[in-house]
Amino acid sequence: MNQRRLGVSVYPDHSDLKQDQNYLEKASSLGFTRIFMSMLEINGDSKAVVDKYKSIIGFAKDLNYEIILDVSPAIFDTLKISYDDLQFFKDLGADGIRLDNGFDGAKEALLTFNPQNLIIEINMSNDVAYLNNILSYEANIPFLYGCHNFYPQKGTGLPSSFFEKCGRRFKSQNIHTAAFISSSVGQIGPWDVNDGLPTLEFDRELPLDIQAKHLFATGLIDDVIIGNAYASKAELEKLSNIDRYQVEFTIETTENNNRVENQILFDNQHVRRGDINEMTIRSTQVRKKYEAEKNLPHDHNQTFERGDVVIGNDTFGKYKNELQVILEPHADPRKNKVGRIIEDELFLLDFIRPWSKFKFVNLND
Structure with a gap:
């Protein structure tokens, strides 16, 4: 390239x-x-x-x-x-x-x-x-x-x-x-x-x-x-x-985010799993890195919409602290909403392919 x-x-x-x-x-x-x-x-x-x-x-x-x-x-x-x-x-x-x-x-x-x-x-x-x-x-x-x-x-x-x-x-x-x-x-x-x-x-x-x-x-x-x-x-x-060289989504964070969630969001290289699904973009390596970190439920009792960014909470077993970007609306209380990609950039989700690298930047920084 x-x-x-x-x-x-x-x-x-x-x-x-x-x-x-x-x-x-x-x-x-x-x-x-x-x-x-x-x-x-x-x-x-x-x-x-x-x-x-x-x-x-x-x-x-x-x-x-x-x-x-x-x-x-x-x-x-x-x-x-x-x-x-x-x-x-x-x-x-x-x-x-x-x-x-x-x-x-x-x-x-x-x-x-x-x-x-x-x-x-x-x-x-x-x-x-x-x-x-x-x-x-x-x-x-x-x-x-x-x-x-x-x-x-x-x-x-x-x-x-x-x-x-x-x-x-x-x-x-x-x-x-x-x-x-x-x-x-x-x-x-x-x-x-x-x-x-x-x-x-x-x-x-x-x-x-x-x-x-x-x-x-x-x-x-x-x-x-x-x-x-x-x-x-x-x-x-x-x-x-x-x-x-990679898509960097601008995200508006949720008020209740904890320290670990913000670290997962902004301090890591995210990679979409190669075995993709239609419901979410999954960044799974972070769950291994932060498997020992607690993550209490918050902003979890709602329907997540396309462009929402979620992280698995303590009730999600081995998937705790896995980051996902929502592609299809669904509800799952085992996930905390930690932010949302700004409206103008939602179309960029179409360019996150199997093994694509991506990152987030905070709208308020």
């Missing part, structure tokens, strides 16, 4: 250089390492474009960002450059280019051998044999990335099932992948319509950090990039704190 990264987007033709610099500095300080930079809407002469982009790219490279420029055939025409010579982008300081439009497969494969060693990123948002065609021409795989589109118009983002089919095509070939999430406050994008810039329609109204949790939880995305600018400081900070 590739290392997972966070990224931001900047739009030099729609933004102020100083604001871009401040944004990139803040994101860099929080561990963001990738930039998506649009060149689709440039205008003006070649020198002016070079000066503008060189300035922000140079600043970003000093912060150790990897920078991919989004380009189209129109840009090559405007700037009078050729796909057969990518030195222009190397001179700008970019690490790669994203092809907004595809070719015949042979062309993309040849581009991955460009002497400038630029990454060639292709569009992931299609469920056709485009990638296989490129690979059949013996592409240079380390220099071939995939990146989904973003969708500025509400209602036009990808459905989850289609997103997953597209993503599996790329991950099965070990291609580095990326997709977009959307800040709730960012107003800058490439076009004059900006209802947010996510890849998945499902994510459009979710908090930024939960969108990222979603993309990482699919196991199909290596780089999660904020599509619009500028995300708020609070959004960047929350996003920087997520676990990129």
